[in-house]
Amino acid sequence: MPVITEIADLKRLYWRRVPKMFYDYAETGSWTEQTFRDNTADFAKIRLRQRIAVDMAGRTTKTQMIGQDVAMPVALAPVGLTGMQSADGEIKAARAAESFGVPYTLSTMSICSIEDVAAHTTKPFWFQVYTLKDDDFMRRLFERARAAKCSAIVITVDLQVLGQRHKDIKNGMSAPPKLTAKSIANMMTKVPWGLEMLGTKRRFFGNIVGHASGVSDPTSLSSWTAEAFDPSLDWKRIGKLMEMWGGKVILKGILDVEDAKQAAALGADAIVVSNHGGRQLDGALSSIRTLRPIVDAVGHKVEVHFDGGIRSGQDVLKAVAMGAKGTYIGRAYVYGLGAMGQAGVTKALEVIHKELDTSMALCGHRDITKVGRDILLVPEDFEGRWA
Template sequence: MGKITCIEDLRRLYRWRVPRMFYDYAESGSYTQQTFAENTTDFARLRLRQKVAVDMSGRSIAGRMAGRAVKMPVALAPVGLTGMQSADGEIKAARAARDFGVPFTLSTMSICSIEDVARATQAPFWFQLYVMRDTDFVDRMVDRAKAAGCDALVITLDLQILGQRHRDIKNGLSAPPKPTLANILNIATKPRWAYEMAQTKRRSFGNIVGHAQGVGDLSSLSSWTAEQFDPRLDWDKVARIRDRWGGKVILKGILDAGDAAKAAAFGADAIVVSNHGGRQLDGALSSIRMLPGIVAAVDGRCEVWLDSGIRSGQDVLKALALGATGTMIGRSFVYGLGAMGEAGVTAALEIIARELDVTMALCGERDVAALGRHNLMIPAGFFEEFA
């Protein structure tokens, strides 16, 4: 492939270099994948308003997210199995984010553990928590994140029950991959991935194996994860976790204005408008469509970030123009990671930053803080089509 100029270039290279099951894990949604598709197509329906003969010098795309100064209002979202996209992938992504100047969020379902990332980066990162039935394990996970110096806890609210993702079932998704004939043949076509994976000992869920009671091998882990996501999660349980954590709390998976108002009243430092990348409730509206109503419901009581569907700096600009104070990217950085390792994550961030800066200038703005609806052209009834 020639010069990388956009996120789509990284995606194409990623597809070529990473085993099918891990590509499919990232690049698919639940059931019919309607929500997965509309997360991006709805962004495309929003158009930008060009302005000319304005001073474009001295531009700034810098901002703040959860009290942290950021080079641009973009954080790396928590993505499970990142260490299967590239060997030690969470460490590579965390280092790229640290050096670029944006936050990295480590998933509960990461391959590299909290301690692995802390030792390798020597910089604060955020930790994302899935709430499990095993409260002792959850408590110890929170304590481990504190001990590692994580400066915010991201609690995911939209995965009490796992949405069905057909490709993962058909591929027999596992970490590490099971040695079936189909997997062996596919991995044989990915020599770079296989060579690098052979050099690391991190090939299973580092936050769980050896930490959760009774989980010491892949077979027990599979049954444990199937049973452990807590369907009884409610605001009381979230409050208990918040109180044990004692620091900044970000609530991820908000897609309803009423839930957003509750999250703001709860005292969240930020909420993330997200449908889990279209991987949970298929048929839900895109995050960008739900954003303005949630911003209005929160009414400035906490930060509102947008996740799901961002593939460019233009998408970041559109989210900020509709009232988001920050954004999160998942697939966009995973494409870079699978394509080129740490350098690919850096490339993804550089592409988005450059697109955001240039687009902002051509819209007649010099600071992301000045972006608003006046920078967009919105189809009639776009936000009112569904009620």
Template sequence: MPALNKITCIEDFQRIARRRVPRMFYDYMDSGSWTESTYRANEADLRALKFRQRVAVDIAQRSLRSRMLGEDVAMPVALAPTGLTGMQRADGEILAARAAERFGVPFTLSTMSICSIEDVAAHTSRPFWFQLYVMRDRDFIGRLIDRARTARCSALVVTLDLQVMGQRHKDIKNGLSTPPRPTLGNLINLGTKPQWCLDMLRTQRRSFGNIVGHARGVADMRSLASWTVEQFDPTLNWNDLAWIKERWGGKLIVKGVMDPQDARHAVDAGADALIVSNHGGRQLDGAPSSIAALPAIAQAVGDRIEVLMDGGIRSGQDILRAVALGARGVLIGRAFLYALAAAGEAGVVRALELMANELDVTMAFCGRTRIQDVDRSVLVNPAAAGAL
């Protein structure tokens, strides 16, 4: 494990993760679709936003504490749902959920996780969020929702932008499939990652825990492959949220909103929150960055729904930028995955600490003492992200 006191930024974790994780799984985490222009824009458009520094302001008493979906949080951040997290680090979803609980922010478990809902619930005491992909097999989806409720998940995150799969060139070239293809290149690469291999041998959690053994006809990784190809549902539409909301009965978040009209649909559907998200640049290449889409969406819905954002958040400064342009909070994906891959649970805690410090110090330089008081006036150029 790296000396965590020597880690000073998320990029440090990224460099270690690239060395530690097999290429096919690192590239799965760290890639976008087609030309990756949207993936790159998510970060670049955030960096283009510059802060308005203020001086001689009493900033002695500062607080990052906030609320997300009615939950008290240490700062306005949640860990985003990420598929195959348990292949970045053995038992990765459990480790990340425990780190989020220790720090005091929500964790979101993906439908396509390696550790199951029940695994994470058994190793945590704080309720977590569960992210739902809506498959053609509605009976399976209904039972998955029931399992999330039984596990005391505090919110259901319905992802709406995966009706079809975006193409990620690296996954094809690496032979990432279910199960992964044991090509000579992959085997040689695995031989250079002995600690990762040893950790994977020590755990029994190496398949999609929410699906294998739960979906009809899916008993192993090979049967899962054919099931997955058939299951993403291109007919998914806003009307489907009604039965999901009724079956779930709790707080509902919709993820993948990039247009004000869709944001208004989310309000009409009775969602408690929406996430401005382009799936980390992994779906529609050529779409705007999340931060560019955020202001118009926040303005369109006002206070009728809680607006969150993900995409490109790599620092506490990025968190402040998103809050300034209308987000109640943000979700981080790759940022915590790098830390998880590099240093496990302790790495994720350290990543959250780093981001909190960056957020606190930058907020202070902008003359603010409470995160709730941050608005677009902390930015010199609030339109620089190419806001729609």
């Protein structure tokens, strides 16, 4: 077993173990992938201030996200098709998150269903939904989430239309994978993955097949998906979905100050500054560049979370220092899941936690809730001087 000391180690193992179709699904952005690359590259432009002769004993990374105690300000982000990265992947990721003490967010487009995850965990998890047209399906989805004791709904608000991801189209990405000469040849080199997948019955979108009207198999699913997303989405519709749920709501996909103000006015429990991992509007700013202006504008009214480009505990520290009350990791935990299953997700969390704790100490802090912008060195034009 190789020594794992950083997220990049898990990514290398992930690349070797998982079929190209699903590796590319996770490791891709839309169009030219400029925003996808900037999400990680822009973190490197922010530097940390080292402080010495400060008592570093008794450190804690514990805090809260929407009133929930967390071991560190990190949640597992909603990622579709996680069960194709590793057999029963959503269950494995949820169990790793529960054991570590951080929130897990199940995607509507998961392979394992809400009921599958609830049956294999003991604590409430969060559930992500899209803004779909079908009110009947949405009500039943919320009813299932309530029955599973989900403690919050994460509404994705930046997916009215789908950004084009070239690799997914060229790979013919689907779940289960379409069997072509190219995909079969690649999967033949991923024997351990294939054997795991043969051992599970969960290979379809568990929250949709058999639940959405007229969707009984993968063929009918593709036509339903093409029609399901609501291009006429507006703030009134988002408010209606919030009322339909009636519990804690996190709005994910905010990248502009004016949109953040609208979200805060709706009464969301939290908003997530996010560009969908660079998978929607290519050419948009990285999430970390937009974080500080949004925190300054609405941070006193609504809890501001952050998503996009986190690959280390130092990235978490920088986002928290910028004002985020919590952060989300997607690709970082998927690397671990694809590489080593549940143990890999745990390893990803351990790596990030150790980096966060050590870096916080070297910046002169013992409590993550006390960390502020004073630990950062940010370029003067970091948010940009745009005409």
